[in-house]
Amino acid sequence: MMIRWMIYLGLLIFAAYESVVFEDAAVTMFFVAALLLFVLLLLLLLIQRQMLKVSMKIPVPAAEKNKGVQLLFRLENRLPFLIGSIHAEIICLSHFTGKKEKYAVSFDNGRKQGTAVTTVCQISGDNCGKMHVFAGRIRIWDIFHLFCLTKKVNLTGEITILPQIYDTAAAISEGVRHFAGETEEDEPEAAGHDASQTYQIRPYRPGDRLQTVHWKLTARNDELYVREAGEPICLAVGIFIDFYAASKAEKQHMAALIEAALSVSNALLEQNCRHFIVWYDLEGRHLCKQRISKIEDIYEVTGYLMSAACYDENMDLKVMYKEAFPYGLYAADITLRLSGDILTADEPVGHFDEKDMETSMRKCMLRV
Known part of the structure; x- marks a missing residue:
């Protein structure tokens, strides 16, 4: 942009000098035209900003982890003349980690008059959880890239990156298999x-x-x-997901904790061990319980966990569970924490590492 301005100003100075020194009418008209071009470009750019319309659509609002997600941006040019370049900066904010990722979108293929084009933006989904997508403004350039104006827009959307379930070994004792507790079904x-x-x-x-x-x-x-x-049907095992964060660093482990919990739940289900999952809902200020008796139940609880949030107050979930569900007996419990610890009956049996979830969960052996 700076080089174009230097060339433009250089031509203006040269034309002004030639017009004054040699009193050439052609050079004078060229100088006047160059000045008028400045005003005309700015006026057309203002009109472009008022007439352009940009919208965003997310075709599939859910995607598997480590697979790209497509965003569709539609630009409508209702002007009867060619327009300059249009650029937008898309910000993706992770609900769990707070990490921001920026993507640039260019609408150069929509510059022709009277056209409506769609531009595809591919974003990554490296962390599970909800991802908020938004753009607050777009940049509009004139055809010579001398001027740039911004236009406020309100492009927002939400994408859910599904957690990945890893192979986890589990051994179920006969006492747990034939546990006779309270049941509703x-x-x-x-x-x-x-x-x-x-x-x-x-x-x-x-x-x-x-x-x-x-x-x-x-x-x-x-x-x-x-x-x-x-x-x-007796729910013999309780999985307690503790979202207590002892430090700011532990808050970054939310996605890994959910993946570890769902992997443990899937391992129990593969052994035909029905169970339940318990966590504390910070927004609702109450304890949540979800029974798991089939794979569809894991999909359902995943949606709830995607909206979970960590908290700064240490809570004893098992004590809270007894108070909230006094008749909800169980034979064994598994607790997972943001620190990475996996415990059964308060004894460590494994540790998940978000840097290598597959290996760490494979090394974990659950005995209940």
């Missing part, structure tokens, strides 16, 4: 010994106890029918 695909719930009603088979005979149905059909009891 029965297994829909297996019979059991919960007399208060009915799994199915079927014809009598040799060996069935007389106490299970459904007498009303038997009387109506002149054939023995029995009521088969259901099998209660």
